[in-house]
Amino acid sequence: MNEQKKSITMKDVAAEAGVSVGTVSRVINNEKGIKEVTLKKVQQAIEKLSYVPDEYARGLKTNRSNIIALLIPTIWHPFFSEFAYHVEKELLKNQCKLLICNADKDAQNEIEYIKLLEKNKVDGIIGITYSDIDKYISSNLPFVSIDRHFSENVYYVTSENYHGGQLACRELVKRGCQNLAYISGVNKHLNETTERGRGFKDEAKQQNTKLCSLEMPEPLDQAERQIKSFFEAHPQIDGIFTVNDFMALRVIKVLTEMGKTPLEDYQIIGFDGLRPAFDQPYLLSTIVQEIAQMAQAAVELLLKLIRKEKIEKNVISLPVHFFEGNTTKKL
Amino acid sequence: MNEQKKSITMKDVAAEAGVSVGTVSRVINNEKGIKEVTLKKVQQAIEKLSYVPDEYARGLKTNRSNIIALLIPTIWHPFFSEFAYHVEKELLKNQCKLLICNADKDAQNEIEYIKLLEKNKVDGIIGITYSDIDKYISSNLPFVSIDRHFSENVYYVTSENYHGGQLACRELVKRGCQNLAYISGVNKHLNETTERGRGFKDEAKQQNTKLCSLEMPEPLDQAERQIKSFFEAHPQIDGIFTVNDFMALRVIKVLTEMGKTPLEDYQIIGFDGLRPAFDQPYLLSTIVQEIAQMAQAAVELLLKLIRKEKIEKNVISLPVHFFEGNTTKKL
DNA sequence: CTGTTAGCGCTTTCAT
């Protein structure tokens, strides 16, 4: 049945069908202008021998692998794994396959991987990176970045982070918060997440609401302790916005240990809209990023780049929305 | 700098170094028996031209891609993403790359993907699948299965599921539970997770402890409702073991809605040891699978298969342990 | 120890 003895080649198919290899190739590639009968013959031969084209040989000629790489800090994180999930789905629709590359937040790893990928001739890269790797990306390798702005001529997809911050502020104020706090880690490489805090702070000013903030340089070793002293110094805080959902979880943990209860003592909004798995709920009240849409946009952009199609805008910014979970009051 | 004009080939390197392509090939492949000076010359030429071998051409000759595929229901799930994370790390050590294939729990997708993978000549597959795909795996494509037993001659890696069930029972009894419940979904395809329940039930009998169980056929549409009626019918239950962590979370949610509080009214132990991300804690008290070790074992097994090395045992079963979270009493 | 050379399986002109 599925016992391909010694690997069937195009030559075998050609012989079986009584045509030349060129013709078989044309059939494989869906070229038009093939006589109905020849097409039939070839297709039957392919079927009969259960022939599958050799992708290496093909790649050698065409310089295309139909493989794209996703370069991320780690797949072991709901944001990245959800993103990867959607990217894979989208790619599959376009007969492409997905290579996963964990860089583990290490710039050197990112660079190593990029070299590896160039050698392996992936057709393109979608990268969520936190270091200055743009210099290492050879200009002939299509690259789409997520959430991070490189040099001017780089393509990227992001969320409306600034607006998300504004939104968070409005939702907290709407629910009666009067002493706001923004809590985040700060990566030494600037990235789009900074905009979340900027939006939040700007909106607080706009709304004339008191605000203080805790911005901890990464890596976050002593985060819990820092958070604790922050709240000891600012016991009046009743509305919190964090740079992402996991940070919110950490804050909740610390506040719980300090004897404070969400809803009763404070309200908190995260950012990302993480769900550990497809059928799992959001972790808390949060600003939700449209991860599926981001993935879709990134793939679309990358494929256009690969196919050298015209691209209207090299930056795509997607809307976010508020999800009312159980860490903010019901309205 | 990194401006590879028109793709440097081995021929260019050979010319630059003043040797033949054969010699360059030998250098690339780390063959020994090359004169020190020639080696130097070639390496310098490679450096100077920043030559990278073409993996297609190589694959065409050697029939090896150094790519392996991970076939899973979905990467968007902490178990699979943690597993994938470790697989990728392990593969990278062996200069292999990882292709992610989401089958979305659909047997047809799994089969389609396997066909695609054979065509694309991945060197092997690691599969966590829930359908009878063994028939579709051509015997010449190395395959390692996780948690699922196929035909006799298939290689697989699993955890000591039965023992994990026993462990859960002992830990609950040790903490004073007298009315146990086992709750799980049941896939129509038998898999290793069934052993968890078997171990739990056997141990309960051994310990002379009362037990009832709720086993819901998948897909789980009305799980919440079923769980609710189950607990209404069995209000005396004080110790629960679920087939996995997410099921435990669902149970907790239902019980919370019914006004019951963990620790006060019941204790519950999950299975898997899920953590949403590397630096996140376990979700609850649970039987932890050593996912990293499983990944390592799977990769090792697969690489041996690929290299046609001798394999001692075709089944590897890894130990599990209990993690005391906040859904069981402290001892 | 190194050079020469025949393909690997496919695509793609160029003929016909």
Add this chain to the structure above:
DNA sequence: ATGAAAGCGCTAACAG
């Protein structure tokens, strides 16, 4: 509309 043939860049067998 189809066939013939030249490579793509590399490896490996053979020669020297």
